[in-house]
Amino acid sequence: MRKIHIIAGLRAVLVMLSLALIYLAIYFIDPQKARWIPACPFYSLTGFYCPGCGLLRSFHQLAHGNLSQALTFNLPAVVSVPLVVGSIAIDICDLLGFRSHRWPVISNQACWIVAIVIIIYGVARNIPIYPLYLLAPH
Ligand SMILES: [Zn+2]
Numbered sequence: 001m002r003k004i005h006i007i008a009g010l011r012a013v014l015v016m017l018s019l020a021l022i023y024l025a026i027y028f029i030d031p032q033k034a035r036w037i038p039a040c041p042f043y044s045l046t047g048f049y050c051p052g053c054g055l056l057r058s059f060h061q062l063a064h065g066n067l068s069q070a071l072t073f074n075l076p077a078v079v080s081v082p083l084v085v086g087s088i089a090i091d092i093c094d095l096l097g098f099r100s101h102r103w104p105v106i107s108n109q110a111c112w113i114v115a116i117v118i119i120i121y122g123v124a125r126n127i128p129i130y131p132l133y134l135l136a137p138h
Contacts (some may be wrong), residue, residue, distance in 0.1 A: 005097060012095035019088065027063040031056040051076070051122035054137030073137045076121055 031037050042050040054073035061070035062078060070078045093099075125135035 008095045008097065012092050015088070015092055015095065023063065026056070026059045029060070031060055048126045049122070049136050051118045051125075053125075057137060072134075075135065076118065 029037075037056065040050055040053050042048070043053055052074070055077050058070045058073035058077045061067075061073060062081065067078070121135065124132045125137075127133065
């Protein structure tokens with residue numbers, strides 16, 4: 001039993017260290033200047049933005065506190081950050097053995113709705129009509 005707690009604690013520490021490294025990388029590496037970061041394969045092949053285009057630039061701006069600039073690169077990514085951070089925090093609490101509030105189980109229908117919204121977002125950001133073109137990373 002004690003061995004399980006130690007392993008869970010190590011997993012929690014590894015998760016937190018990994019997140020800290022990811023944050024530092026996002027903070028210090030500017031995707032607009034780092035030429036070694038490959039361009040989006042979908043954009044490179046088709047010339048169209050995918051739903052993920054602008055994600056790194058968005059997170060980089062968000063890490064620097066530039067919320068409005070982050071929103072211009074990838075709106076859904078910024079909107080989803082609190083949910084992702086909250087979910088990770090709950091998982092870490094669980095790993096550390098703290099009793100945490102459980103998120104409600106997300107239904108399959110909700111997953112499909114999110115997937116459809118992401119697809120619609122990916123299409124809409126390529127339509128050159130106001131205000132849809134504002135969804136393109138700029
Ligand atoms: Zn893309």
